[in-house]
Amino acid sequence: MMASCKVANARLARQRGFSFIKLMLFLAVLAAGTWTAYNVLPVYNAYWKVQDVFESVSRNLSNASEEDIRAKLPDLFFVKYLKEGDLPREFYDNLEIRADGNRVSISSSYHVTVWLLGPVESVDPESDYDPKDLRGMDRLRDALRLDFDFEPHAETP
Numbered sequence: 001m002m003a004s005c006k007v008a009n010a011r012l013a014r015q016r017g018f019s020f021i022k023l024m025l026f027l028a029v030l031a032a033g034t035w036t037a038y039n040v041l042p043v044y045n046a047y048w049k050v051q052d053v054f055e056s057v058s059r060n061l062s063n064a065s066e067e068d069i070r071a072k073l074p075d076l077f078f079v080k081y082l083k084e085g086d087l088p089r090e091f092y093d094n095l096e097i098r099a100d101g102n103r104v105s106i107s108s109s110y111h112v113t114v115w116l117l118g119p120v121e122s123v124d125p126e127s128d129y130d131p132k133d134l135r136g137m138d139r140l141r142d143a144l145r146l147d148f149d150f151e152p153h154a155e156t157p
């Protein structure tokens with residue numbers, strides 16, 4: 001009787017430990033997913049707002065000139081709660097507006113890099129570097145880097 005109680009207690013102890021390990025693994029996966037979403041969702045949110053502004057410009061300002069549209073864009077971005085820092089400089093450099101009095105075509109393209117663990121430190125993260133040259137934590141930072149290319153576009157139907 002005593003031996004069977006010891007065996008049952010040993011099984012119970014292993015089962016409790018195994019459940020704790022599963023719980024910790026589940027929480028780690030949940031935390032990683034939450035952290036990734038926390039860093040990626042603002043990037044997509046800014047893109048969706050830009051796309052919405054472009055579509056409203058193509059619908060509502062089809063008779064406006066290119067200069068008028070460029071002058072109104074900051075106000076339209078402000079209405080959508082887009083701050084200047086939400087979009088990279090490359091967005092404004094690649095902004096193309098074609099207006100002929102009846103139709104408007106507006107587009108841009110830009111690149112966003114999300115560093116989940118922060119940018120690499122041993123080299124300039126903006127330069128073209130070889131990932132083989134990285135060491136230690138910089139290798140992990142580079143591996144967990146997410147690159148996004150966006151091309152918002154809209155034109156009057």
